[in-house]
Amino acid sequence: MTLNDDYAPLCDADLVRLAVRDDHAFEALVTRHAAAVHRLAAVNVGPGAADDVVQDVFIAVHRGLGGFRGDAQFGTWLHRITLNACYRALKARQDIPFDDTPEPAAPHDPAHAGEQADLRGRLAQALQTLPREQREAVSLRELSGLDYAEIAEVTGVELGTVKSRINRGRAALREWLSRAGVRP
CATH class of the missing domain: 1.10.10.10 (Winged helix-like DNA-binding domain superfamily/Winged helix DNA-binding domain)
Structure with missing residues (x-):
């Protein structure tokens, strides 16, 4: 059993409340949402830049948790942060063409x-x-x-x-x- 298993049954709202003071709860939020954030980032900025955007997103989430009022669902807030991070990344690299390099093929x-x-x-x-x-x-x-x-x-x-x-x-x-x- 991993530490994240202790947090798995909790809903996002409960995890957010805990994550303000508990790094393990924040880690559980990241684990739960990282793949979806990466997919959204990859389609908006390209697979090569998606990892950087994901990192930026979760840094912003960590900094903003204390001010998250819960008026919207956490997922809604997270998607907005992700899209904003994507647009900042695109603006920062306006001169660089979109990276459409295919991912490496699976060996099987x-x-x-x-x-x-x-x-x-x-x-x-x-x-x-x-x-x-x-x-x-x-x-x-x-x-x-x-x-x-x-x-x-x-x-x-x-x-x-x-x-x-x-x-x-x-x-x-x-x-x-x-x-x-x-x-x-």
């Missing part, structure tokens, strides 16, 4: 892993072509699994606007991927 099936890495790279490129608002809404829905109401809360826009952005973003992605030769 190099051909399949290479195809998957190529597809992920193309999808990341396609997402980068979307306007910021559409990319944000689509990535929160498809990668983070948030429902429309949660996305509206994270982005601060009306529910209908979220639905419209996702619909337009998906259509633009389909068109871009189709032109790139990717078939469903």
Whole structure:
């Protein structure tokens, strides 16, 4: 049994309250949410820069826990911090092209892993072509699994606007991927 197992049954709200003074509770929050934060960062800044963004996110979370009032769910707050960190990272590297280098292939099936890495790279490129608002809404829905109401809360826009952005973003992605030769 690990230390994180002691915190596993706790909900995010309880962990946040404990994490203000307990580094182990904060570690449990990081363990619980790091993969989702990394996925969201990778699609917004590229896989090569995602690790740095994740680190920035959890530093910001740690610093801001004392001021987190709980008006929104912790996950909503975390997604907003993640998106803000992504935009800061993108702004800081405006002169550097998007890193779409495929991840190394898994040793068990190099051909399949290479195809998957190529597809992920193309999808990341396609997402980068979307306007910021559409990319944000689509990535929160498809990668983070948030429902429309949660996305509206994270982005601060009306529910209908979220639905419209996702619909337009998906259509633009389909068109871009189709032109790139990717078939469903």
